[in-house]
Amino acid sequence: MHDAAYYIQLLLSGVTVGSLYALIAIGYTMVYGILRLINFAHGDIFMMAGFFMVYISAECSLAVSIPLVLLLTVILGVAIERAAYKPLRTAPRMSVMISAIGVSYLLQNLANYITGGIARAYPDIPFFTQVMNVGGLSIKRITVITPILTIALVVVLVILIQKTKIGMAMRAVSRDFETSQLMGIKINSVISMTFVIGSFLAGVASILYFSNYGQVSPMIGAMPGLKAFVAAVFGGIGSIPGAVIGAFIIGICESVIKANETIAVFSNAFTFALLIVILLCKPNGLFGEKLTEKV
Amino acid sequence: MKNNKKRNLLLSLILAAICIAFLLYVDKFQHYSMLATVLKKGAIYSLVAVSLNLLNGFTGLFSLGQAGFMMIGAYTYSILTIPVADRAGVYQYFDGGIVQFCVPMIVGLILAGIVPAIFAWLIGLPVLKLKSDYLAIATLGFAEIMRAIIQWKQVGPLTNASNLLKKFANFDSILFPFIVSAICIGFIVLLINSTYGRAFKAIRDDEIAAEAMGINLAKHKMQAFLISSFFAGIGGALLAMFQSSVQASTFTSTMTYEILLIVVIGGIGSITGSIIGSFLYIACSEWWLRFLDDPAPYLHVNISFMRPGFRMLVFSVVIMIVVLFFRKGIMGDREFSWDGIFNFFKKLCKKKDKSAKEVASK
Amino acid sequence: MKNVLKVENVTMQFGGVVAVDNLTMEVNEGEIVALIGPNGAGKTTAFNVITGVYAPTNGRVCFNEKCIVRNHPTGKMKKAYKGEHPAMYTAQLAPEEALEDEALKAWKEAQKERDEDAFSDHVLAPTPDKITALGMARTFQNIRLWKSQTVFDNVLIAKHLRRTSNLFTAALHLNAKEEARQRAEVLELLKLVGLEDVKDELATSLPYGKQRRLEIARALATDPTLLLLDEPAAGMNPQETLELTQFIGEIRKNFHMTILLIEHHMDLVMDIADRIYVLDFGKLIAQGTPEEIQSNEHVIDAYLGVVEDAED
Numbered sequence: 001m002h003d004a005a006y007y008i009q010l011l012l013s014g015v016t017v018g019s020l021y022a023l024i025a026i027g028y029t030m031v032y033g034i035l036r037l038i039n040f041a042h043g044d045i046f047m048m049a050g051f052f053m054v055y056i057s058a059e060c061s062l063a064v065s066i067p068l069v070l071l072l073t074v075i076l077g078v079a080i081e082r083a084a085y086k087p088l089r090t091a092p093r094m095s096v097m098i099s100a101i102g103v104s105y106l107l108q109n110l111a112n113y114i115t116g117g118i119a120r121a122y123p124d125i126p127f128f129t130q131v132m133n134v135g136g137l138s139i140k141r142i143t144v145i146t147p148i149l150t151i152a153l154v155v156v157l158v159i160l161i162q163k164t165k166i167g168m169a170m171r172a173v174s175r176d177f178e179t180s181q182l183m184g185i186k187i188n189s190v191i192s193m194t195f196v197i198g199s200f201l202a203g204v205a206s207i208l209y210f211s212n213y214g215q216v217s218p219m220i221g222a223m224p225g226l227k228a229f230v231a232a233v234f235g236g237i238g239s240i241p242g243a244v245i246g247a248f249i250i251g252i253c254e255s256v257i258k259a260n261e262t263i264a265v266f267s268n269a270f271t272f273a274l275l276i277v278i279l280l281c282k283p284n285g286l287f288g289e290k291l292t293e294k295v
Numbered sequence: 296m297k298n299n300k301k302r303n304l305l306l307s308l309i310l311a312a313i314c315i316a317f318l319l320y321v322d323k324f325q326h327y328s329m330l331a332t333v334l335k336k337g338a339i340y341s342l343v344a345v346s347l348n349l350l351n352g353f354t355g356l357f358s359l360g361q362a363g364f365m366m367i368g369a370y371t372y373s374i375l376t377i378p379v380a381d382r383a384g385v386y387q388y389f390d391g392g393i394v395q396f397c398v399p400m401i402v403g404l405i406l407a408g409i410v411p412a413i414f415a416w417l418i419g420l421p422v423l424k425l426k427s428d429y430l431a432i433a434t435l436g437f438a439e440i441m442r443a444i445i446q447w448k449q450v451g452p453l454t455n456a457s458n459l460l461k462k463f464a465n466f467d468s469i470l471f472p473f474i475v476s477a478i479c480i481g482f483i484v485l486l487i488n489s490t491y492g493r494a495f496k497a498i499r500d501d502e503i504a505a506e507a508m509g510i511n512l513a514k515h516k517m518q519a520f521l522i523s524s525f526f527a528g529i530g531g532a533l534l535a536m537f538q539s540s541v542q543a544s545t546f547t548s549t550m551t552y553e554i555l556l557i558v559v560i561g562g563i564g565s566i567t568g569s570i571i572g573s574f575l576y577i578a579c580s581e582w583w584l585r586f587l588d589d590p591a592p593y594l595h596v597n598i599s600f601m602r603p604g605f606r607m608l609v610f611s612v613v614i615m616i617v618v619l620f621f622r623k624g625i626m627g628d629r630e631f632s633w634d635g636i637f638n639f640f641k642k643l644c645k646k647k648d649k650s651a652k653e654v655a656s657k
Numbered sequence: 658m659k660n661v662l663k664v665e666n667v668t669m670q671f672g673g674v675v676a677v678d679n680l681t682m683e684v685n686e687g688e689i690v691a692l693i694g695p696n697g698a699g700k701t702t703a704f705n706v707i708t709g710v711y712a713p714t715n716g717r718v719c720f721n722e723k724c725i726v727r728n729h730p731t732g733k734m735k736k737a738y739k740g741e742h743p744a745m746y747t748a749q750l751a752p753e754e755a756l757e758d759e760a761l762k763a764w765k766e767a768q769k770e771r772d773e774d775a776f777s778d779h780v781l782a783p784t785p786d787k788i789t790a791l792g793m794a795r796t797f798q799n800i801r802l803w804k805s806q807t808v809f810d811n812v813l814i815a816k817h818l819r820r821t822s823n824l825f826t827a828a829l830h831l832n833a834k835e836e837a838r839q840r841a842e843v844l845e846l847l848k849l850v851g852l853e854d855v856k857d858e859l860a861t862s863l864p865y866g867k868q869r870r871l872e873i874a875r876a877l878a879t880d881p882t883l884l885l886l887d888e889p890a891a892g893m894n895p896q897e898t899l900e901l902t903q904f905i906g907e908i909r910k911n912f913h914m915t916i917l918l919i920e921h922h923m924d925l926v927m928d929i930a931d932r933i934y935v936l937d938f939g940k941l942i943a944q945g946t947p948e949e950i951q952s953n954e955h956v957i958d959a960y961l962g963v964v965e966d967a968e969d
Contacts, residue, residue, distance in 0.1 A: 088619070094427065097357065098555065102556065105556070105611045105614065106615055109608045113607070117603070117604060222548070226436075230436075262449070269444070272435075279421075279425055279429055485830060490816075490822065490836065493813065497806070499805075501804070504797065505803075507710075508814065508876075509815070509818030509879050512784070512786070513784075522824075564805075
């Protein structure tokens with residue numbers, strides 16, 4: 001029916017999407033690991049990063065705007081944590097989650113207001129969008145760059161968490177919030193650092209994603225956000241390699257489903273079906289650790 | 296004590312009479328006004344918000360599937376009540392669809408509750424075991440799955456895929472949504488004040504203690520989930536009637552968030568709070584704050600920052616303020632009561648007295 | 658004397674940690690039995706197994722001569738199992754040739770009478786609410802009252818278990834008679850435990866000692882025949898402990914209750930317990946009357962440390 005090139009293309013686009021989900025999923029999984037909070041606003045941080053790029057690149061050159069966008073995204077992420085999550089640190093988990101939903105709603109409405117609800121064209125980054133010819137396949141350079149960059153970033157992140165002091169502090173806090181506080185770990189700086197890393201990666205993901213996709217709209221962050229969260233659950237929440245593997249699997253499955261016209265409408269639903277199946281069969285995900293409540 | 300009871304009953308009756316008279320007035324003289332729209336939609340949202348509150352506020356189950364159950368209810372109702380003669384027109388791409396009968400409105404409405412409850416049972420069996428945030432995301436996912444299924448071309452003969460469903464049985468009087476919502480909310484209130492309602496609250500407060508005291512968690516959580524989805528389904532059917540058309544793409548997770556935020560504004564764990572929250576939210580978003588979207592609301596003075604979208608922005612800022620600084624919402628977990636109101640005024644008077652005295656003494 | 662609770666060869670293992678190792682104990686009708694031991698000895702875990710919070714890795718719990726909980730290591734756990742007697746409660750309990758022995762045969766019959774599946778691989782692990790329904794109620798080490806409820810409602814909710822109404826009859830208030838009866842019973846109970854005057858206050862606003870009392874009252878409201886108290890005197894001063902000791906005695910008398918309790922306050926234990934079991938590192942190291950326990954060397958070692966250990 002189809003030749004091998006078709007399947008390779010399918011696989012490649014799956015891997016690309018998967019890597020983007022992976023970059024977003026890390027933000028979810030790290031925040032959840034430490035605060036036990038599903039940061040519903042994370043997908044919208046990703047969206048906002050897209051708009052930052054749209055508006056900044058209109059004024060500055062790419063060399064200036066890319067770092068500026070990443071910086072702004074990080075600031076946004078940390079500001080959200082400070083403003084919306086920190087005051088609720090002792091509140092029940094439900095309140096914090098509602099706050100996260102509220103922030104997500106706020107960011108969407110803010111973007112909607114600024115843009116007037118119209119999708120904006122994303123600036124063209126020629127280096128990414130150039131078409132290469134590899135073995136008879138014509139592919140955009142970005143399809144290749146995305147997975148490589150993702151894996152490189154993940155490796156750096158894992159080293160950071162395993163070897164550095166702040167990484168050690170993060171691991172300690174995710175294991176036991178209260179005890180690490182008592183042991184003199186500066187909880188707030190650890191949490192901020194988590195948001196810095198998460199938002200930075202979301203910013204990178206947004207540049208890669210929107211360069212490929214071509215335009216940004218206010219509601220665009222919600223779906224990739226939720227899918228990335230599912231990837232994080234799939235891999236075992238709190239585990240970074242788990243999130244990455246989960247994201248790759250979801251990305252590939254999704255591109256296969258999208259290619260089949262009869263079931264293409266289920267490309268989003270599939271992710272959630274997968275989530276429900278995982279939660280039932282292996283609630284701690286592929287690499288997650290079991291958490292039990294003490295009686 | 297007894298006098299109070301009599302007085303309260305009397306006051307309640309008077310209030311009810313005033314409300315009914317007011318509704319009748321609006322129905323008769325302002326049938327197409329903004330006020331009527333707000334009242335109708337407010338009544339519908341009250342029911343949906345209360346049904347969500349039963350789960351989130353009273354049983355402590357953080358569910359985000361409400362829009363999904365509303366959608367199933369709306370579709371059940373509209374599929375079953377489109378007159379046979381109109382089916383060819385509505386299902387124009389699917390040869391008139393496969394459902395070739397029509398049930399009376401009231402039967403359709405009840406089925407609009409039962410069908411979502413059946414789906415809730417199916418989904419509840421696996422997901423109700425999950426802990427709070429996983430439950431939230433699983434129910435959210437379930438709603439998305441249902442939305443995709445309804446829009447699927449292969450089920451088009453039943454659901455009309457992504458096309459509109461319309462021409463189904465509808466209400467005219469604005470009293471109709473009020474009566475249906477009042478009956479449903481009444482049932483929920485009675486339930487909450489019964490031994491089952493207390494058991495739900497025990498589960499919310501401490502699941503482990505509740506189980507140790509003999510409350511079957513799986514059974515009670517399922518009951519709360521079924522009842523909530525039953526009434527969400529009826530709310531969905533009412534919403535379909537209100538809009539006189541149904542389309543799956545409108546029942547997004549944003550709708551669930553909206554309902555959740557209404558519950559938060561009203562006060563998690565307060566029925567009256569949810570009702571007040573609904574009317575307030577609908578009135579603000581549909582009517583009172585409309586002017587924010589208009590660049591020149593008064594005297595043709597252009598206010599540059601007021602343009603479409605500003606209203607929702609202001610709204611979400613207000614919501615964040617409520618979430619962060621007034622975490623209890625309007626009512627907290629208290630309910631409206633005449634005694635409460637009298638006590639409130641008494642306290643207020645005392646305070647005034649006190650401050651007056653203090654001023655006098657100085 | 659009728660046997661109320663029998664714990665047989667119960668082992669509870671979390672990963673490589675054996676929290677309870679081959680515990681066997683019994684409680685007879687009308688007795689107050691204490692389970693003591695140093696911190697981390699596995700007392701609360703034993704409670705959690707008995708009340709169905711955890712399914713044991715191995716062993717059996719019988720309540721009123723009927724088996725309510727049973728498990729044995731299977732699959733992966735068979736290799737990882739670190740407790741004693743892994744073959745207990747499986748089909749290979751007794752070697753085939755031994756079946757000739759009349760006594761063993763009779764024993765086997767007796768086991769079967771109590772527990773239909775005594776010699777099969779069938780696992781029995783009901784949720785805690787089912788066990789409570791059979792007539793066993795407990796309190797918690799770290800008080801677990803329903804925070805947003807009043808004292809009265811805390812006890813009333815525990816009556817939910819004994820309802821005859823279903824969801825609809827309850828919602829439509831067709832169970833008014835039952836409701837009135839339950840409310841009267843709760844009031845009576847609150848009078849008996851001395852919490853009547855604070856019945857409309859929030860449970861969490863009570864002083865600590867009264868919260869403990871309320872938790873006991875709540876457990877009693879489920880109409881148990883066996884009451885399990887997990888460190889009822891934890892955090893109490895000597896005066897409060899003394900009052901609690903009397904209170905527990907009254908409960909036994911007034912409700913004809915059988916009581917199993919975990920406790921660290923030795924005065925209380927020695928005062929009211931008929932028999933004592935001592936756990937250390939999950940293992941049962943001694944059992945007997947308070948006098949016997951007081952002079953038991955193992956117990957003294959466990960509490961004070963053996964001389965070799967004490968050097969560091």
